[in-house]
């Protein structure tokens with residue numbers, strides 16, 4: 064698919080996730096086959112005011128190209144002025160956040176609140192489009208709430224204002240992240256516009272990726288929470304979409320190696336202090352699904368060094384081996400009886 068002049072391969076994209084989909088996770092997802100990544104949302108005002116914290120979020124690794132940075136804000140002029148700052152980091156696409164439900168963002172007219180003010184949203188898209196040397200995309204939701212579903216009109220407005228593609232999360236702001244996502248609205252939006260549509264919401268497996276593509280006709284699926292602790296999901300989705308190949312989940316040893324790789328990258332990119340604090344939730348996601356792992360989860364919640372993460376990995380491998388042996392013994396006994 065094409066976003067303006069940018070060509071993307073077939074497969075799935077990683078959704079932007081503030082505080083989670085950082086450079087380390089994005090690079091890992093790309094190495095497993097994610098075809099496109101969008102950075103964590105960055106305050107346009109922060110960039111214009113020279114905030115180093117905001118700028119740090121714009122750093123992209125060489126492995127995550129073509130990729131996008133995402134800006135949020137409520138002032139067309141400020142957003143336009145943020146574009147040259149963002150361009151220092153050479154993104155291939157600038158994405159505009161018009162879907163964030165967090166009160167801190169949507170309570171200040173930005174994020175999903177822009178869905179209640181399409182005229183302001185249009186001025187923002189036009190201003191950024193004019194300032195940007197690269198394609199501009201917009202990510203938004205189904206609407207503010209069930210009484211004000213306006214994704215189709217909003218999509219048309221985005222297209223008329225110059226957006227090169229849109230990403231639609233099939234939930235209202237009021238719904239936050241509660242299931243289910245509405246894929247029918249994605250189908251309606253796809254039918255209403257000629258620019259590419261990226262579908263998002265509740266894709267967490269190769270099968271659901273294919274189902275979304277078929278049910279909505281969208282050009283690309285975007286995966287958020289389903290990829291947490293499972294970056295290999297992107298390779299599984301790409302293989303399934305290509306020719307129906309079902310790739311198994313990697314064995315526990317390999318999963319733990321991936322976890323260690325992610326945490327090591329995090330430490331290299333943001334320093335150990337921040338990295339290990341943030342790594343706790345990621346470690347928790349990597350060990351999800353190991354039965355009877357309450358103690359393991361507690362252990363994941365306290366890691367504060369690479370040694371701790373290695374110990375967690377060893378324990379996860381030991382526990383899953385023990386479970387496997389138990390299962391094999393009991394099924395062996397069953398066959399003998």
Ligand SMILES: Cc1cc2nc3c(=O)[nH]c(=O)nc-3n(C[C@H](O)[C@H](O)[C@H](O)COP(=O)(O)O)c2cc1C
Nearest residue numbers: 078079080081103104202232264265266286287288
């Ligand atoms: C922790 C978290 C952080 C998120 N941060 C962003 C963000 O910075 N920008 C954005 O457009 N969406 C953000 N989202 C929304 C996701 O991009 C995505 O639209 C949503 O999770 C639905 O997709 P999923 O069902 O595949 O998770 C975030 C979601 C989560 C769970």
